[in-house]
Amino acid sequence: MRSDEATSDGLGRLSLLASALSGRALQVAPGEPGEPAWTDGTLVFVDAATSARDRLEALAVQASLLAAGSLEPEVVRRLTRRPASVKRYLAIEGHRALAANEHLLPLRVRSLIDWNVAARSDAPAASLAASLSLEVIAEPPENFGTIRARHLLASNDPGGNSAAKREHDVRQQPNRVLAELDEDESSAGGSVGSLFSSPVGGGGALGRLLRRMLEAVRQLNGGGPPGADAPTHWTRRGTRGSYAAFSTGLAGTLEEAALEGRGRKYPEWDAHRQRYRWDWCTVREVEPSSKSCTPLMVSDAFGLRRSLARLGTGLDSCHRQVQGDDIDIDAAVEARVDVKAGSAPDDAVYLDSLRRRRDLAVLLLLDISGSVAESAATGQTVHEHQRAAATALTVALHDLGDRVALYAFHSQGRSAVHLVPVKRFDDDLDLLVMRRLHGLVPGAYSRLGAAIRHGAAILEEQGGTSRRLLVVLSDGLAYDHGYEPMYGAADARRALVEARRHGIGCLCLGIGASTDAEVLRRVFGSAAHAAIPRPEQLRQVIGPLFRSALRSAEVRRR
Amino acid sequence: MSTTRSSRPYYVPIGSEEHVFKAAFRQGMSVVLKGPTGCGKTRFVEAMAYDLDRPLITVACHDDLTTADLVGRFLLRGGETEWVDGPLTRAVREGAICYLDEVVEARQDTTVVLHPLADHRRQLPIERLGLTLDAAPGFCLVVSYNPGYQSVLKDLKDSTRQRMVAIEFGFPPAEVEEKIVAYETGIDQNRAAELVRLGQAIRRLETARLREVASTRVLIATGRLIAEGLSPREAARAAVAGPLTDDPTVTSGLVEMINVYLAEQPT
Numbered sequence A: 001m002r003s004d005e006a007t008s009d010g011l012g013r014l015s016l017l018a019s020a021l022s023g024r025a026l027q028v029a030p031g032e033p034g035e036p037a038w039t040d041g042t043l044v045f046v047d048a049a050t051s052a053r054d055r056l057e058a059l060a061v062q063a064s065l066l067a068a069g070s071l072e073p074e075v076v077r078r079l080t081r082r083p084a085s086v087k088r089y090l091a092i093e094g095h096r097a098l099a100a101n102e103h104l105l106p107l108r109v110r111s112l113i114d115w116n117v118a119a120r121s122d123a124p125a126a127s128l129a130a131s132l133s134l135e136v137i138a139e140p141p142e143n144f145g146t147i148r149a150r151h152l153l154a155s156n157d158p159g160g161n162s163a164a165k166r167e168h169d170v171r172q173q174p175n176r177v178l179a180e181l182d183e184d185e186s187s188a189g190g191s192v193g194s195l196f197s198s199p200v201g202g203g204g205a206l207g208r209l210l211r212r213m214l215e216a217v218r219q220l221n222g223g224g225p226p227g228a229d230a231p232t233h234w235t236r237r238g239t240r241g242s243y244a245a246f247s248t249g250l251a252g253t254l255e256e257a258a259l260e261g262r263g264r265k266y267p268e269w270d271a272h273r274q275r276y277r278w279d280w281c282t283v284r285e286v287e288p289s290s291k292s293c294t295p296l297m298v299s300d301a302f303g304l305r306r307s308l309a310r311l312g313t314g315l316d317s318c319h320r321q322v323q324g325d326d327i328d329i330d331a332a333v334e335a336r337v338d339v340k341a342g343s344a345p346d347d348a349v350y351l352d353s354l355r356r357r358r359d360l361a362v363l364l365l366l367d368i369s370g371s372v373a374e375s376a377a378t379g380q381t382v383h384e385h386q387r388a389a390a391t392a393l394t395v396a397l398h399d400l401g402d403r404v405a406l407y408a409f410h411s412q413g414r415s416a417v418h419l420v421p422v423k424r425f426d427d428d429l430d431l432l433v434m435r436r437l438h439g440l441v442p443g444a445y446s447r448l449g450a451a452i453r454h455g456a457a458i459l460e461e462q463g464g465t466s467r468r469l470l471v472v473l474s475d476g477l478a479y480d481h482g483y484e485p486m487y488g489a490a491d492a493r494r495a496l497v498e499a500r501r502h503g504i505g506c507l508c509l510g511i512g513a514s515t516d517a518e519v520l521r522r523v524f525g526s527a528a529h530a531a532i533p534r535p536e537q538l539r540q541v542i543g544p545l546f547r548s549a550l551r552s553a554e555v556r557r558r
Numbered sequence B: 001m002s003t004t005r006s007s008r009p010y011y012v013p014i015g016s017e018e019h020v021f022k023a024a025f026r027q028g029m030s031v032v033l034k035g036p037t038g039c040g041k042t043r044f045v046e047a048m049a050y051d052l053d054r055p056l057i058t059v060a061c062h063d064d065l066t067t068a069d070l071v072g073r074f075l076l077r078g079g080e081t082e083w084v085d086g087p088l089t090r091a092v093r094e095g096a097i098c099y100l101d102e103v104v105e106a107r108q109d110t111t112v113v114l115h116p117l118a119d120h121r122r123q124l125p126i127e128r129l130g131l132t133l134d135a136a137p138g139f140c141l142v143v144s145y146n147p148g149y150q151s152v153l154k155d156l157k158d159s160t161r162q163r164m165v166a167i168e169f170g171f172p173p174a175e176v177e178e179k180i181v182a183y184e185t186g187i188d189q190n191r192a193a194e195l196v197r198l199g200q201a202i203r204r205l206e207t208a209r210l211r212e213v214a215s216t217r218v219l220i221a222t223g224r225l226i227a228e229g230l231s232p233r234e235a236a237r238a239a240v241a242g243p244l245t246d247d248p249t250v251t252s253g254l255v256e257m258i259n260v261y262l263a264e265q266p267t
Helices: A008-012 A015-022 A050-069 A071-082 A083-100 A124-132 A149-155 A162-172 A205-220 A231-242 A249-259 A305-311 A329-341 A384-397 A429-439 A448-462 A485-501 A518-526 A536-558 B015-028 B040-051 B068-069 B087-094 B109-117 B174-185 B190-205 B218-227 B231-244 B248-261
Strands: A026-028 A043-047 A264-270 A273-283 A313-321 A349-357 A361-367 A403-411 A417-423 A467-473 A504-513 A527-530 B030-035 B054-060 B072-077 B082-086 B097-101 B125-126 B131-134 B138-146 B164-168
Touching: A008 A043, A015 A026, A015 A050, A015 A305, A015 B190, A015 B248, A043 A050, A050 A083, A071 A083, A071 A124, A071 A149, A083 A124, A124 A485, A231 B015, A264 A448, A264 A485, A273 A448, A273 B097, A305 A384, A313 A329, A349 B131, A361 A384, A361 A448, A384 A403, A384 A467, A384 A504, A403 A429, A403 A448, A417 A429, A417 A448, A448 A467, A448 A485, A448 A504, A467 A536, A485 A518, A504 A518, A504 A536, A518 A527, A518 B097, A527 A536, B015 B040, B015 B164, B030 B040, B030 B109, B040 B054, B040 B097, B040 B138, B054 B068, B054 B087, B068 B072, B068 B087, B068 B109, B072 B097, B082 B087, B087 B097, B087 B109, B087 B125, B087 B131, B109 B125, B109 B138, B174 B190, B190 B218, B190 B231, B218 B231
Parallel strands: A026 A043, A273 A417, A361 A403, A361 A467, A467 A504, A504 A527, B030 B138, B030 B164, B054 B097, B097 B138
Antiparallel strands: A264 A273, A313 A349, A403 A417, B072 B082, B125 B131
């Protein structure tokens, strides 16, 4: 066994394995020394001090439990009430889960499975029933770890920020094993057992209240049974439910700014009545504040230049090329004449269509509503991811000689849709732009439709090229006062169609946000869109996305 | 190009794909093969070409592929212009199977030339020669693509797709894949089973961190390195972890998985 593996870094490297075995995003973190392994559904805690083999086995068991549905809230909730049966449940269900996952397990873990025990159950419910019965059940091997029911339930909870909660869990109750829980303390009703823990974690009384409130919202949204999905999905719903918490950021600034300047009016599509509300939204451009930092301006940060270089160029038919699709008859005749006249002919007698002329104007719209302040799965906030992507795209396109503009947007009601010009088309790409970009603070809401309409208008007036592209960087949560998600999605979709009708290609990128594909499809409709977990992956999607967006606009232009 | 009738390329059918293909071939219909990279599409076409005793002409499509590249062009030779057939034209004249790999990569204006060939007309108009070629009997157009990113690459135009018969490919089930890996590489069954298990675990990560998952091709490459005497872990690091990702954290995660799934030394 290598000693360096005992570090937390060594454990982190097992995350990929854990994800593979559990079939969901699962991280591995060091647990308290001497504690049995356990999981909260997004993290597996294993004792870093044990041998590699023990760790592997513990990990395999916990991941298999997750994969086999053994830790679904319905089952776990029943376990909270009967702490004594946790071990018995684990003894049966652990083997069953391993057996169910057998085809994926590394060979050396397979010896862990007791097929006789596994055969006693065919589902979590059956294992649970057996564990609650009087049957004789052998103790589970030590490497099976334990099940911490409350942590599992807390992390399935739709409310709250998962990163904060995770931290909270670890800090507050590192040693609390389910078996120690008192019956009445863990019962679902208004318990006062853990009033002292932070409300964010969902463990305290306040947290429970919050959870119950948010659950109602989730049902309104038509979600499936609790815990039916990976926790990432719930985070999103949680955000949905708790917009109120995000409105503090820029409220003051917005109101102040709203007093100055007249703004521009745009219509909005009323999905309920199937018609436009004319002059409904007022969009103002708000001068950005810049932050006095010196952010790095890395050129070609994510290797985008190569994918983008081929796009947005006009095909020029070039005469007298050394190679090409067709023969340039004039040149060929001249060459022939040269030969006849006895002088050396020029071989460049072909016609080729080359992409040479840059002919592209791109306007990036960056969502800075409160919801992007949520942290993404990778630890940074969605805003940071989107900002990184916006920077990379702006720099890459600018380097290629395209016309680029970058506007950020958020809103506070229909009369205060604000676009922050970080870089206008005619601005130079300099440090000031970067400072402005880093000075953006997410806050308030997103009236996506109005922002898209304004972006399209700017593109049309100032773009100045025949190919125009609108890139929306957003988590896809369209929400504002009187702009609830379904209505907002319909309006945003409409706005994108309008833009396309004017020959502007649209593409939408979600980076790091946990919005699921269905919601994105609802908001972005037929516009090219993609959701990627990290900005580094931009390179892989940007080529096809840009191409598809440009093509849709081209069809319109013809 | 023209396969000598040595032996049939090794392909293990998983469902009815061979029957579907042969039926479509006899009816003169075009075929689209959908599936992830490295799952055996090309090998399938090779096996079919062998079974049907047709030459196979393969074109790897890319985004600068022009119509002229497919159909042909005039070249200058000694002061005269001379027409040279492209691969597609050659296939149409000879009655060969023309396989366009990764067809969505080609520019849309290029794929338009396939339309009259793909439907009942089976004709190839060659504008520059003022000719319309009727496809020789035995000509079959086969295209493949990787559905990949769901919303991004739904690119194959509907008008193109509807002219074709679709066959879907996935990775073979574990037992079959073990057989394939063992056959292709000559390593023993247990070793192949280990590799396949690793591959299947990595495939579960599909959406999470990797662009492409460990394909059968990657597993075979690993097996071939093992057959050359490399230790399984070394081989897998070189043939699995390296090609799949450039990201150091993901790489270290993959290496960890490799260490867990594969034994240290050749047995």
